[in-house]
Amino acid sequence: MADVVLVAEDEAILQRLMTRVLEGAGFEVVTVGSGDAALEALEENPDRFVAVVLDAGITPRGAEPVLRHLLDVGGGLRVVLCSGADIDPELRDLLEEVGGDFVPKPFPPDALLSAVRASVHP
Secondary structure (H helix, E strand, O other): OOOEEEEEOOOHHHHHHHHHHHHHOOOEEEEEOOHHHHHHHHHHOOOOOOEEEEEOOOOOOOOHHHHHHHHHHOOOOEEEEEEOOOOOHHHHHHHHHHOOEEEEOOOOHHHHHHHHHHHHOO
């Protein structure tokens, strides 16, 4: 059975790219297009995912609610946070608390894959 990664990205073209890269490496990918949908997926089946790839600016409220949820429930689910802009210090601190990694956009596909692999197999 393949490891399952949740990809939470609101830009369809990036969502497709991330899916193609991760599936090509043998991961199963579940995609959602909003932070609220990511929260719903994580709440419905918290043990399903080995990692979350999360857009820092995902609609409607950004990555913070998702990161806070992961802190609240614990469990060690790792996060790869992606953004085309610098992330503010508070969000960076929250990411560190969760135990996540940051990948700046635009990124080469191997950078995303390396970050996900490192989060799944630290």
